[in-house]
Amino acid sequence: MKVQRGGMSRLFLRRSLFGLFTLWVVSLVVFLATQALPGDAAQAILGREATPERLAALRAQLHLGGSLPEQYLNWLGHLLSLNLGTSLAGGMPVSDAVAPMLLNSTVLMVCAAVIAIPLAIGIGTWSALKKDTVIDNVTGIATLVLASLPEFVVGVLLVLLLSTGLFHLFPAVFVQMPGAQVWNNPAQLVLPVLTLVVAVSPYIIRIMRATMLEVLDSQYVQQARLKGLPERTVILRHAIPNAIGPVAQVIALQLAWLIGGVVLVEYLFRFPGVGFELIDAVTNRDMPVVQALAIIIALFYVVVNLLADVVTLVANPKVRTAS
Amino acid sequence: MSSPTPTLVVDNLKIVGVPSMAAIVEELSLEVRPGEILGVVGESGSGKTTLGLALLNYCKDGTRMGGGSVSVAGQELAGLNWRQVRRLRGQTVAYIPQSPASALNPALRIGTQLGECLAGEPATVLARVREVLREVALDDDDAFLARYPHQLSGGQQQRVAIAMAFTARPALIVMDEPTTGLDVSTQEHVLATVRQMCQNYDCAAVYISHDMAVVAELADRIAVMYSGRIVEIGATAEVLANSRHPYTGRLLLAVPDLDAKRPMIGIPGHAPSPLARPRGCAFAPRCPLADEGCTTTAPEATEVGPRHTVRCFKADVPLPAVPARKAPARVARDAAERPVVQISGLKAGYSSFTVLEDINLDVYAGDCVALLGESGSGKTTLSRCIAGLHHNFSGGLTLDGEQLAANSFKRTKEQRRRVQYIFQNPYESLNPRRTVEDLILQPVTAVRGKVRNGRDIVATALERASLRPDHATRYPDQLSGGERQRVAIARALATEPEVLICDEITSALDVSVQSSLVDLLRTLQAEMGLTLLFITHNIALVRNIASQVAVLERGRIVEFGEVEGVFANPRHDYTRSLMAATPNFQLAGGLHEVGATGTDGPQGDGPQGTGGLLPLRSL
Incomplete structure (x- = not known):
């Protein structure tokens, strides 16, 4: 019986790992689509009329400095530690x-x-x-x-x-x-x-x-x-x-x-x-x-x-x- | 024993299809006494399953009772309400299905499925379940009861199904081909169990089967069905020794003889469909005795002996003798001859699982080598290796001395042309969307490219396979099972192959068709010099077609040799047990004394064509 249960939980584990992999791919897509699009995300958010000061502040808030992999790892790290950042609209934590x-x-x-x-x-x-x-x-x-x-x-x-x-x-x-x-x-x-x-x-x-x-x-x-x-x-x-x-x-x-x-x-x-x-x-x-x-x-x-x-x-x- | 009250009485039963209202079975009358086993034999479409289900007051979708009566243990089935019908099923009449693998619920434990046949205290039910499991020689412990059907072997599943039927101590058991699909040794066990259980419970039984050999061994009485009617019914010995209906006689001759002393002879033509039954006697179009009267009026059932009735105008006329097939003379092999196909040290499997090991086999041109084995012995895997369909193997495989690639795509066109394969099930091996002509031309264009004389190739292939030229324009679903398999043969022959691999090609077909196919293959072998690899689980077939046999057991060839020698003097235990388990179907009445297929028997008596004639009924 023990061996049989093992078979079942192994299957479950495999599916879970596959699920995690899916999530990772999703995170990559979300990141690329929202933050790494050609052009400047801060500019896209604030629009053409934004002042350089506000752009700089937003860039800092969104961690837009550094190379793309660096940004991604930073973002993913925050995500994993359940720190979802701050809402831009209300100013409260996401x-x-x-x-x-x-x-x-x-x-x-x-x-x-x-x-x-x-x-x-x-x-x-x-x-x-x-x-x-x-x-x-x-x-x-x-x-x-x-x-x-x-x-x-x-x-x-x-x-x-x-x-x-x-x-x-x-x-x-x-x-x-x-x-x-x-x-x-x-x-x-x-x-x-x-x-x-x-x-x-x-x-x-x-x-x-x-x-x-x-x-x-x-x-x-x-x-x-x-x-x-x-x-x-x-x-x-x-x-x-x-x-x-x-x-x-x-x-x-x-x-x-x-x-x-x-x-x-x-x-x-x-x-x-x-x-x-x-x-x-x-x-x-x-x-x-x-x-x-x-x-x-x-x-x-x-x-x-x-x-x-x-x-x-x-x-x-x-x-x-x-x- | 003076005639006791019969358990089952069927009187003039008629079942019709809805909405066509065509009779599927009609004018059915029979009775079965307690402790008696009635074998119902017939070919596919004869209505035997419909009859079996009617005994449980069950009509399949699209059918319904059209008249007549069935009474079991004094109860008239037609008069029961649904609550009484429910009590009847399982309690008074039980059913053992054809395929236990699909009739046992895959999602329920064995214990649950057995226990639910009984009402009452859980403890009493459990005790009864254990008892009946012991009676069919299965474990009765909790671990076994907790198993699911897929955790049992085929034989165990069928014994569970038998136990299920006997749990409530019914008065009548209906068995629908309960051993079809089982290996011979398993079949032997199951039949012994059935016989024992019927005796123990003094239970009447109806045993439906297409296998005359099994019925002959098991049943007390035999009912032969053809096209929805019982054409002959009587005591087993009486029907076998003194059959009065031409269909029964021809059916008996179609059964392959285990000792190959008697040739197997097919019945030409095929049974009519329920929608297109001829007027008069349904067998008339295939009957050698039929005259005009037979085609206009249907014969009534007439008594020809004690409890022996026949439905034939010509019950007293002996069947004309059927020309016995001449056995091909074995040609002594030239010492310098090399085998066409040579297999050495072949090992094959699926990923890490080994199916075949240490296979060595030489096949010489013009021979027919049978690969004999039970399911799981690896016989199909071996044939697939040779055909290039199974790639995962190592070892030597040569055609005329040239190594063959594992993958048929990597073989040369010429190599592919020379080796052709015929599959087991003609219902699945022919593309339903292509005409017979397209199907036959496909392998030709695959190995030769576009051909200009396609018509001629198709015509020749059809003729060789004994099909009519007008079959070329048909689609597979317009053909009968036997015709389909002939198309598959024609397709294989179209490329003029040298080696033909026949994978259980008759197992999906009726015996009468089987015999004609075997005949056809033997003729083709003689005329075209074909080399045949004949894969089968049926010893009697091996004896009737092959010159050599390789017996496979669990992936190894345990015995190889000339057919005569191997079966006359089997050296391996496994061969012996296979032979012992196969029902030995003997025709009484000196039928098999003439026309023996002995290789060099005295053939000189009488002119060609009559010398091997076979008197069917010695009068």
């Missing part, structure tokens, strides 16, 4: 500016994920079980339509439907009271969360349906039925565990997409999260914040995909028990 936004976005995404994943798996499974019926066809068309709509269109439609137009159930924009947390007023969260759920679910539903159809067609499901097992046991015990592996990968991609999709959705609902902050930072040319957020988003991608790999591995006994 970590202080970003942390609450990160928390808010996490709340938004966790809510969306917790609703979307079980819902999508359920609908996908159901659709597969009802293959070629009206229910299945309607699901198929609906998911296709929703999947082809950009998330901000979905958001606008939802606002029209539930907030300003047909019904007046939820506020259309997010208004944060000073000192209050985003979850203090759940009604405000409904529309952004719903938009994200509608945006990520169709893909998961479609892939779940496809995988489930394949599994339901397999001989072991036929055998389980021929053993006289109740249909519930056949589905829950025999079919779903075998379908979940491939779906986990798609879920991970969708979750990772969430953090990108969250930018537009947050902007749409004026939700104070990383997306909103990122757009703000880009508009203000607040380079340290842009850098920090880019790295955080990349980190999220890597971690979510790593998790998906783990789920896939755990769902597959062949890998789990391999020595």
